[in-house]
Amino acid sequence: MAPEPITTDQAAAPTAPVITIDGPSGCGKGTIAARLAEWLGWHLLDSGALYRGLGYAAANAGLDLDDGEALGALAQQLDLHCVGSQLLLAGTDISADIRTEVAAAAASRVACHAQVRQAMLGWQRNAAQPPGLVADGRDMGTVVFTAALVKFYLDASAEERAKRRYKQLKDKGADANLATLIDDLRQRDARDRQRALSPLLPASDAVVIDTTTMSVDAVFAEVIRALPASVRR
Ligand code: DC
Secondary structure, eight states, X not given: OOOOOOOOOTTOXXXXXXXXXXXXXXXXXXXXXXXXXXXXXXXXXXHHHHHHHHHHHHHHTTOOTTOHHHHHHHHHTOOEEEETTEEEETTEEOTTGGGSHHHHHHHHHHXXXXXXXXXXXXXXXXXXXXXXXXXXXXXXXXXXXXXXXXXXXXXXXXXXXXXXXXXXXHHTTOOOOHHHHHHHHHHHHHHHHHOSSSOSOOOTTOEEEEOTTOOHHHHHHHHHHTSOTTTOO
C-alpha cells in the first residue's frame, strides 16, 4: 500500500462529497455501494477488500495474525492497488483469492489491531476524490468519514445473510454448508462488533435499513430516496 500521510483529524473536510454504507457481512452493502457509485458516476471504496488484501498478504508471509506490530508494519508498505474491480498485490490480481471464507476470517482478525487501522486511515481518506466517493465497510461513517454527506447502515438477520452467501457459493458451483456459514458469520459479527477499535455499529446520524426481507431493487430505491437533492440526478 502506498504510504500516505496519515490524517488523525477526523473532521478534516474530505476533498469531495462522500456517502458511506456500513453494515455486517452479507447485508448487501457491497452490491448497493457499487450500484450507487455507478449511478452517481462516483468512485467506489470497498474498504473490506483492503483488510482482506492485508489478511491474505499476512497469511502468505507467515505472519502471526495476532501480532499487531508486524501487521501494522506490513500494512504501511503493502503494494496494494485497486484497479476497477480488481485488487492487485504487488501487481498480481488477488481479487478471487480474497473472497474465500478463510480470507474473510483473516481480514476480520487483522482488522482488530490499532496499528493496522491507523495505516489504513490515510489510504482510505485519500480515496475521497472528485466528483465523489461511495465508501463501504464497517466504520466508514463512524471513524473514517465522519463528515460524510449521507451515512447508511444496512443490516439483515444472520440467517438471511448466511442464506445469501450460501446461494452465491452454490451458484458458483462451490461447496457450501449453511450451518457452517451461519456459525462463521456469527463469529465474524461478534469479532467486528465487540472489538475495542472502530467496532461495527451505526453512526448516530445514519439512515438504518433492515434488508432482511427486501430485494436489492427495493433497498436501492430507499437509498436513492434518502439522498439530498444536490446529488440526486
Ligand atoms: O466487508 P468485508 O466482509 O469484505 O470485510 C472483511 C473484514 O474486514 C470484516 O470482517 C472486518 C474488516 N473490516 C473492517 O474492520 N473495517 C472496514 N471498514 C471494512 C472491513
